[in-house]
Every structure is written in structure tokens, then in C-alpha cells.
Amino acid sequence: MSESYRDEFEAPNRLLLGAGPCTVHPRVLRAMTQPVVGHLDPVFFQVMDEVCEMLRRVFHTGNHVTMPISATGTGAMETACVNVLERGDTAIVCRNGYFGVRLADIAQRCGANTVMVDSPWGRPADLNALEDALKANPGTRMVGLVHAETSTGALTPLLDAIDLAHRHGALVVVDAVTSLGSHEVRVDDWDIDVCYSASQKCLGAPPGLAPISFGERAMAAIDSRSSKVESFYFNLQGVAEYWNQTQRVYHHTSPITMTYAMRESLRMMMEEGIEERHDRHARVAAGLRAGLTAMGLELATDPQYQLNPLTVVNAPPGVDEAMVRQRLLNEWNIEVSGGLGEFRGQVWRIGMMGEGARERNVLAVLAALEVILADAGYEVAYGASVAAAQRSFARHGSQD
Numbered sequence: 198m199s200e201s202y203r204d205e206f207e208a209p210n211r212l213l214l215g216a217g218p219c220t221v222h223p224r225v226l227r228a229m230t231q232p233v234v235g236h237l238d239p240v241f242f243q244v245m246d247e248v249c250e251m252l253r254r255v256f257h258t259g260n261h262v263t264m265p266i267s268a269t270g271t272g273a274m275e276t277a278c279v280n281v282l283e284r285g286d287t288a289i290v291c292r293n294g295y296f297g298v299r300l301a302d303i304a305q306r307c308g309a310n311t312v313m314v315d316s317p318w319g320r321p322a323d324l325n326a327l328e329d330a331l332k333a334n335p336g337t338r339m340v341g342l343v344h345a346e347t348s349t350g351a352l353t354p355l356l357d358a359i360d361l362a363h364r365h366g367a368l369v370v371v372d373a374v375t376s377l378g379s380h381e382v383r384v385d386d387w388d389i390d391v392c393y394s395a396s397q398k399c400l401g402a403p404p405g406l407a408p409i410s411f412g413e414r415a416m417a418a419i420d421s422r423s424s425k426v427e428s429f430y431f432n433l434q435g436v437a438e439y440w441n442q443t444q445r446v447y448h449h450t451s452p453i454t455m456t457y458a459m460r461e462s463l464r465m466m467m468e469e470g471i472e473e474r475h476d477r478h479a480r481v482a483a484g485l486r487a488g489l490t491a492m493g494l495e496l497a498t499d500p501q502y503q504l505n506p507l508t509v510v511n512a513p514p515g516v517d518e519a520m521v522r523q524r525l526l527n528e529w530n531i532e533v534s535g536g537l538g539e540f541r542g543q544v545w546r547i548g549m550m551g552e553g554a555r556e557r558n559v560l561a562v563l564a565a566l567e568v569i570l571a572d573a574g575y576e577v578a579y580g581a582s583v584a585a586a587q588r589s590f591a592r593h594g595s596q597d
């Protein structure tokens with residue numbers, strides 16, 4: 198057996214430019230070194246209230262039931278489905294990528310008759326097909342939509358889809374794991390019934406918490422369930438009794454340190470301004486896209502629906518995409534992600550999320566890619582992609 202455990206672990210200081218987690222600001226890391234208090238300590242209750250209040254601002258909601266679930270994003274997906282759905286209900290899930298597939302899988306595991314509305318990867322959800330599915334399935338309980346599909350880089354505009362679902366009496370569950378903090382997400386104005394995210398993407402904290410918000414319609418549906426929620430850990434009523442200021446009933450031991458981290462990352466977002474943060478993600482993404490296309494690379498996403506926090510780019514034919522990622526990591530200390538599902542082995546997913554969404558990071562990854570691709574025999578004009586990004590930043594007013 199290796200004896201390396203005897204040495205204190207020291208993590209390398211990577212530049213995390215993949216699909217998440219993103220690089221965490223030292224202020225957030227510092228918050229995590231605060232002493233651990235008990236989960237029923239009044240001091241911690243104050244931290245919880247502050248986190249909930251800031252989450253309501255980020256989600257643009259007055260929803261009382263807004264809090265972080267002790268889990269990563271997948272736990273929030275399970276929380277949404279297991280509370281809203283009962284065995285035999287119909288759920289319609291729009292699948293335009295890997296996370297739509299996961300949401301449908303979870304709905305199915307909750308015992309729902311799950312209808313898939315598929316659209317090609319790289320495109321948004323198909324509203325015509327959603328309408329057909331709603332007409333064909335009267336009484337549908339839930340429509341699931343992934344706002345920002347992290348496997349393909351596509352953003353699905355939500356307003357028409359939500360309106361459609363509500364006209365057919367269905368609740369709308371929105372996955373905002375990658376969009377919250379980088380694109381506009383307005384839970385109340387857009388009338389979203391359940392919306393969830395994750396700490397490690399554009400909110401800028403480490404992985405481990407998953408904010409979620411339930412509107413009145415969703416709460417009424419949960420209150421009138423005829424069967425018990427089939428999960429203890431993700432049973433909303435139990436979780437909410439702990440987060441509710443007037444109850445504070447123990448449900449499970451809260452991840453104290455993670456909650457400190459989330460408080461600090463949200464505080465940083467409040468200082469920056471939510472709109473300003475969205476603008477920063479847009480500015481940085483425009484520079485990255487300009488640089489990649491100047492290098493002759495093709496983007497995998499429909500140009501009209503491209504995400505800002507994540508750009509998905511096709512690896513050129515003849516270039517070993519995994520080798521490029523390995524060299525980026527080993528020689529440049531930069532992590533980018535490979536493809537998932539249908540896109541496995543074909544694309545790079547370059548994330549500019551949260552603290553990572555900075556002009557300097559665009560320049561670093563472009564310069565490194567130029568060198569690695571040139572070594573792999575791909576024709577590169579050194580500096581061209583960096584110059585294209587610089588021009589884009591100059592047009593948009595670089596603020597790095």
C-alpha cells in the first residue's frame with residue numbers, strides 16, 4: 198500500500214475552465230476556515246437567513262421556500278421531482294442534452310409516466326413538440342426544462358415554454374444549474390414553479406450545496422399529495438421545517454462550512470451586482486468565441502442560443518481531444534472539460550463561470566490551445582485567436 202497519505206495533501210492551484218466546479222475566490226475559501234458551529238446555534242441561524250435572503254435576490258423571487266439543499270445539483274433535481282411527482286403522474290421532460298436525459302431518468306425513478314420531448318443536441322428545447330406532448334397527455338403534472346444545457350452549451354428561452362405548460366395545467370421545473378448567476382433567471386416574473394441550481398458554477402462556491410426555490414402553486418401541489426414523499430433526505434417539508442425561521446426543527450446536520458462559503462460567494466455577487474455579473478459573463482464569452490473562431494474552430498451550439506458561461510467547441514478532425522485536455526492540465530495547469538453522452542470524444546467544453554469568467558482566463562486558454570494544436574499538426578497562426586479576443590474585449594470595454 199502506498200504511504201503517500203503520510204504527507205499533508207496539497208492541491209494544485211488549477212485554473213478551472215471546465216463545466217464546473219469553477220475556480221473559487223480566496224474570500225470564499227477563507228470563509229470556509231471559520232470555526233464550525235452547531236447546526237442549531239443561533240449564530241448559524243443568522244447565516245442561514247442571510248443565505249436565503251441573498252438566494253431570493255439571485256432567483257428574483259419572494260418565494261418563502263427558497264434555500265440550499267445539502268447536495269450537488271443532482272440532489273436538487275431529485276428534490277424537485279420526488280416532491281412534485283407521485284407514482285402514476287405524467288411528467289414531460291424536454292431532452293436536448295445530457296442533463297435533460299438525467300432529469301427524465303429521475304422523473305421515471307419517481308414512478309412517473311415520463312414522456313420525452315427530444316430535440317437535437319446543440320439546439321434549445323422544441324416548443325412545438327412540447328405542445329404536441331401536452332395535448333397528447335392531458336393532466337400532465339410536471340414539465341421539466343433545462344435552462345442552460347451544460348453538455349451542449351445551449352440556452353432554452355423559457356417564457357413561451359412556461360406559458361404553454363401552465364395553459365395545460367402542468368407545474369414547471371427549471372434546471373438553472375449553469376444559468377443562475379450568469380444569465381437572467383426570474384422565478385416570479387417568469388412564473389417558474391420550481392427552480393434549482395448548484396453552488397459550484399456561476400454562484401462561485403465549491404460543490405456541495407444546491408439552491409432551490411418552490412412557488413405557491415408547487416407548494417399547494419405538494420401539500421395535497423395523496424402519498425408520502427419517497428425520500429427522507431429530500432422530503433421538502435422536513436428540510437423546510439429546519440430552514441423556516443419559526444420552526445428550526447432538526448432534519449439532518451447542515452453542512453456548516455459549505456454554508457459559510459455560499460454566504461460569502463453570494464455576498465460577492467451582491468457587491469458586484471447581479472446584472473453586472475451577467476454582463477461580465479457575456480463580455481468574456483464573446484471574447485472566447487471570437488478567439489476560438491479566429492483559430493478556425495467550430496462551435497457546436499446553434500449560434501442563436503449560445504450560453505455565456507460555457508462554450509462548446511468541436512475538436513478538429515485528426516486531433517486527439519483527450520490529449521489536448523491532458524496537455525492543458527499537465528503543462529498549463531488549466532482544466533477544460535470533454536464531451537458528455539453524444540458529444541463524448543468530440544468536443545471541448547470551456548467554462549467561464551463565476552470567478553473564472555475573466556478576460557485574462559480567455560487569453561490564457563486561447564494561447565495554450567494555439568500551442569498545443571500547432572504541435573498536433575493543426576494549422577495555427579500564433580497570436581491570431583488572442584488578438585481576436587482582445588479586439589472583442591476592446592469593443593465591449595474590457596474590465597479585467
Ligand SMILES: Cc1ncc(COP(=O)(O)O)c(C=O)c1O
Nearest residue numbers: 269270271296345347374375395
Ligand atoms: C444543467 C445541469 N444540471 C444538473 C447538473 C448536476 O449537477 P451536479 O453534478 O452538481 O450534481 C449539472 C452538472 O453539471 C448541470 O450542468
